Amino acid sequence: MTGQEMAGAVDVLIIGAGPTGIRMARALDRAGIAKFRVLERDGALGRAPSRGTLPSRIHRGREVTACEFDEHTDRWRVTTAGGEVHHARVVIRAHDLGRDLIAGQRIAGREERTLHQRWSGGVEAFNAVAVHGFPNLFLMPAPVPDGGTLSRRRTGAVQARYILRCLELMRRHGASRIEVRAAVQREFNRWLRQERTGTAVRSDERAGGRLAGPAAGGAPGVFWVGSPRSYRRRLRRLNPAHFDCTTWHDREPEHAYHGPATLSAGERQLPVTVTLSGHVEPIDGKYHWYGRVHAQEEVAALQRANRSGVSLSLPGRQAVPGRLVERDPWGHVRVAGTGTPPYPVETLSEIEAEAAGAG
Template sequence: MTLAAAEPDVLVVGAGFAGLCMAIKLKEAGQDNFVVLEKADRVGGTWRENTYPGCGCDVMSLMYSFSFAPNRKWTRMYARQPEILDYIERVVRDYDLSPHIRFGAEVISYDFDETTDRWRVETRAGSVFHPRIVVAGPGPLHKPSVPAFSGREPFRGTAFHSAEWDYSVDLTGKRVAVVGTGASAVQFVPEVAKTAARVDVFQRTPHWILPKLDRPITAGEKAAFKAVPGLQKAYRHAIYWSHESLIAGFLHPRLMTVLESAARGLLRRQVHDPELRAALTPGYTIGCKRILVSSNFYPALQRENVDLVTSGISEITERGIRTEDGQVHEADVLVYGTGFAVGDRFENEHLVGRRGLTIQRAWRDGMEAYLGVAVTGFPNFFLMMGPNSGGGNQSIVFVIEAQAHYITRCLALMTKRGATRIEVRAGAQREFNRVIHRKLEGTVWNSGGCDSWYLDETGRNRAAWPGSSASYWRRLRTPDDRHFELSSLAERENDTEYRGPGVLTSGDLTVGVEVFLNGHLEPLDGLYHWYGRVAGDGVDAAKQRSRTPLFLTIGDGPEVPAALAERDPWGHYRIAGAGTPPFPLAAVEVEVPVSGAELASAE
């Protein structure tokens, strides 16, 4: 591996919309020393993973593309998965991104090295990279979520998640059990129902569904897009603002009556059986959960070979699914349309920032970031589609573009300041989250009367941005340097009097540690006061010996009294002492004051 590959300036993780947008913006900014790591053997992210029958986008295709790379080959108002994947691959070719992409490179660990201000990033294949900057764009829809139903293992049939569709299984003439009625299920159930002998659809909670105004894009429209400059852009703007106008209802739920009327109207027109219609009518405000878009799901549920099951699932049996009413629904194939793990995307990741801070410890009270892109304690690390940067009414691609722009501006700010490290200030992140969570309190996501993936297990909304996408875009135009700590490695090295190994002793306890120390001569008492932090296995044991004197020794230096104070946010202890420092005075160039008599003699 070449040095440029092992030590890129920027490492981008993920080759979906987010990662590829970041790569393009880096190239536009004149940054060419970057690498994109992709765990699979193909780009595409969500649109590579999801290939189930009927898979498509519920955002109009003219909006679901990069603003700087319009797609003039869309065939429908709502694009299907193959078209979207084809568009993504064409963008890679048009922007010559292939030389930067490393396939089969699943990241298994991130560790920040404070001595170099670089990250150590390792892949499952054993490759190691040392980038200055990491941009993580894994996307929220890449880890299938399957509920832990009792008895899943004994099921004798074939079972798979919709994002891992098993095309080796021919569903023709089969009894199919579909668990879930979310965004994926409303697309594949109508397709499965066309050939399966029997389809049982297990619904836990009904969703509000709006009609999908899908149609082919006409040859005349395509010709006009090509011939008339700005026409396709005008279409895009019209779609954007039609979506943007809905944000008032999300922020003020009482205004959602218009959307809810449209959803009730579709249900009334397509479902004539009052009992089935009642089962499909949600008991929460529209927008509380993700609003679905479909014009063929309700008709599919009324086919003779399809049955909607609303009794809760008790267990998976060898023959199918037993519901809470005691009935067993026999099945040959079980398809989980149960969505994705979109809560804490780094819950099981090895991500260690400054002073040994793990992402699990940083987010022990829930995911939290600044503007959805930066997390205090993790310098030179940026997220795409991080906490509280999404919404329920707009194309995710629009948000991705805004974030990629913001990150490149942060990198430009580092270059301007000659910084090797950029980190959001803890106070800025804390105040940002205080404000947005206060604004979220009255929104439909928080107060609409449902449980959804917008809310974590504590009921806190870690997903949504409490405003319009335009307001988020404005916030990300220019970084506020007051909210970031920018520094260079050389500056910090000069600020640290001593960093390196040491030994703590307390009675018969001896602990090898790493210490980071500073100090100063205090004129009031004439003593040298030293202080800093200490890290290492066994420090907890030393701290617990509060009644036994504690000493610190560095190299061949003196054994000096020390005191351990409170643990810092990164899990390390603060250490301090007064008098003779544990490191040589010469190393810190301390000027020892002379007496008045000595001064007179010298004169």
């Protein structure tokens, strides 16, 4: 399926089908979360399942090269080396021993900031599973050096239960996004930095009790400086106050219009959905309107064919000229124009008259 979008978005996408990834997949299956998929870059699987529907959800030979968060839809867009594109509400990156957590991957969160940039000063993830600025992304680092198979299995099981509680928190709030709060991440990072330089770090490292991951330049970093037992104890309970659960509509900036429209290019007329806004530019004194045409292949084809000159009309209103500017990573096409906008614009006098009438 090179170069194709994988059919159907999923609720959860697990990257990595080693022991940790399979453990997470089994936990999702037991919790009744049916819409999930597992991507594995190699052919070998950790304790590969052979019964039920789980084997059909594991896709081998899929090396993930990029994960990009769409702030408009609160979904991740995951691309593989073979050109496949997967869409998921939540991404879980399972990390097994000897495998870099984010090697060869571009993981871009809010405002397109990458995880490598976020970790330029060292690895810092709240409770080793969540990073502020990267909503709906969970990490599952394994203990290193070898603290024993039983220790790794217990740690993975606790991480899986903690992530399931986060997903349940999203469901209860009817949220499309979950993100660790900035203040919570900041305080955790401060504690982690203090512990890294203290005697606890040196004693725990000798005991093989840390959780490690890649820092800047691929150097090892530390997610947790206590023993695996202390880490598992911390993850036994989820504090809802540590996370923000929101929906796309909660964060959508104010816009002048959102809804159906007709995009015309020559004799072609396409029904589309648009989100538009605008303002008067003081420099030229003209009204500049802009926004996006929501993902639609026919519109993207027009943009690729350099058919930038179009007209846009809203229900019950005349068409106005505009132009297709560019396509964003998630398939939406930006549209803009100068002069009378497609939507009605109230004047200050009209707004004040309406307010006076209501009073």
